[in-house]
Amino acid sequence: MGERALETALRDLAPQVLGVLTRRHGRFDECEDAVQEALLAASTTWSEQGLPANPTGWLITAASRRLVDTWRQEAARRRRETDDALLAGPRAEAPDPAPAQDDTLALLLLCCHPTLSPSAQVALTLRAVGGLSSAEIGRALLVPEATVAQRVSRAKARIRAAGARFHEPTAEERAHRLPAVLHVLYLIFNEGHTASSGPALHRPELAAEAVRLARQLHAAVPDDGETAGLLALMLLTDARRPARTRPDGALVPLAEQDRGRWDRAAIDEGVALITETLATAPPGPFQLQAAIAAVHDEAPSAAETDWPQILALYELLAALAPGPMVTLNRVVAVAMVQGPEVALGQLSVAVDRDAALAGHHRVDAVRAHLLDELGDHDAAREHYRRAARNTLSLPEQRYLLARAAASRPG
Missing domain, CATH: 1.10.8 (Helicase, Ruva Protein; domain 3)
Structure with missing residues (x-):
């Protein structure tokens, strides 16, 4: 083998x-x-x-x-x-040849116990449900193995102290805890898709593990729309990974990617899944994000992207599940539909209203792009450089500095 x-x-x-x-x-x-x-x-x-x-x-x-x-x-x-x-009991030499039931959901719910921090939930999920060792998790998350072991040990101690039991969840427990499970799988996938720090843009093993666990969860709760939406979102997003970097590891933005390198099988699967889900389940944040990803993936070229539809989906997403990144992505869609000047004004208002956006490197990156489009290249260069200083991802730093250098003199 x-x-x-x-x-x-x-x-x-x-x-x-x-x-x-x-x-x-x-x-x-x-x-x-x-x-x-x-x-x-x-x-x-x-x-x-x-x-x-x-x-x-x-x-x-x-x-x-x-x-x-x-x-x-x-x-x-x-x-x-x-x-x-x-x-x-444990000495029995004829153990169960196979489990009589799928325990994936019960384990995920236990690992995502509300007394645990998100970082502890991620580590425990990867170890207990994903089967990764502390060393593997440490390499994936770029933290020392001892740190992972400590997080896992403390997480298990908290679960024990809370008196949490391992059992088939009731409908009420599942409804209450499933959003936390989806959030943890989303965190794992995001860290794999765009690493928050380090020399590589991707951590493919993390993204693959998130997709694998999402598949298992979808099999356990096939009628849950948000679980299906999350799996579709992962498939549609990860499908672009082969084209997101050049051979030297440099970041390639979506508009410049070679779409012939995208994984068409993953796109077809994701589109079919989100299409069926939106027709049968109440819409949720992950389903809307998957629908946005599907619009991008189905466009033959960047120029043919249906930006009005994307903006409409972001309007729905902002009403249903507002958040800093939703706000920022919506501003990008506004720029594509209504122009950079309108988008720049909305970005300034958003930053004033949401403290979570202030100082985020992606705010500076978006502002720089909009300023470049409006011809204010000196200001654009400054914001590109500021964005580069505030990200720990080396590929993002290199990309932003390259954009600053390419910005035409004022």
């Missing part, structure tokens, strides 16, 4: 195995540690000996034995005998 195929298999199996152990024994935090140990053992053994006949059972047995070892060590430290009945 190839390395990539092995990684995919292990990540697909991770939530299934964790679900079995947690339903059987409780103790989510200890079960999660045991599953990580089993995944590590499998990655070594299976690469050498091949996939076993019963991969799920192999992992359940390995993780269960790890639990036994942990409990025996605790018992030794406390100088008392561990209850024989406690040890008998």
Whole structure:
């Protein structure tokens, strides 16, 4: 089995195995540690000996034995005998060959517990549901492995302290917590699509993991419109990734991308999904963002983009789910439909009203573009440079400085 195929298999199996152990024994935090140990053992053994006949059972047995070892060590430290009945369960040599149910949704809801910070939710989701090690998460998020381990450990301690239980969610729990799950998957995807810092524009492994988890979640709740909308948005956005950078890693803006390099299969899948969803479910923020992405992806060229439709969708999105980035993207659409002067005025008003926009590098980047369009090239250069100073992404810095240099002298 190839390395990539092995990684995919292990990540697909991770939530299934964790679900079995947690339903059987409780103790989510200890079960999660045991599953990580089993995944590590499998990655070594299976690469050498091949996939076993019963991969799920192999992992359940390995993780269960790890639990036994942990409990025996605790018992030794406390100088008392561990209850024989406690040890008998995990020692079973004929574990479930496959879970009787899909635990993805229950695990996602647990990992996105409201007592956790977004950064802790992201780390725990990637580890418990995604099956990534702390080292892999650290590399993906560009933080030290020790930081990831600390976040995961604290997150599990908070869940335990809150008395959260692993169980099939009720309809009320699902409705209440599903938005948080979607938000976490969105955060993971965004960091993969446009890295917030570092030398690379993309972190493909994060984007791919977000798409994989979104697919699993959509399979668990196929009638939820926002889940389908998020998956469609990821597919339609990630489809452009092959054309977003040049061979040297330089950023290529949407209007200049070679659309022949876009992933047409992903676009077709995303368009079909959002088309069906908008026809059958009440519209939500992710569905509207997916619809906007679909308009971009279906345009044969940048010049043929239906900007009036995009602006209309942003108007709906701003009414339904207002936010700084929605405001900024709407201003860009206004510039394409009503002209840069109108857009510049609206941008100034928006910045005055929303403190979250003040100082954001993308505000300066948009302002610079609008000023360039209006012929104020000196001011445009200054805002391009300011935007470059305020982003930690090296590809974005290089792109913004190149735009400043290309701006014609005043």
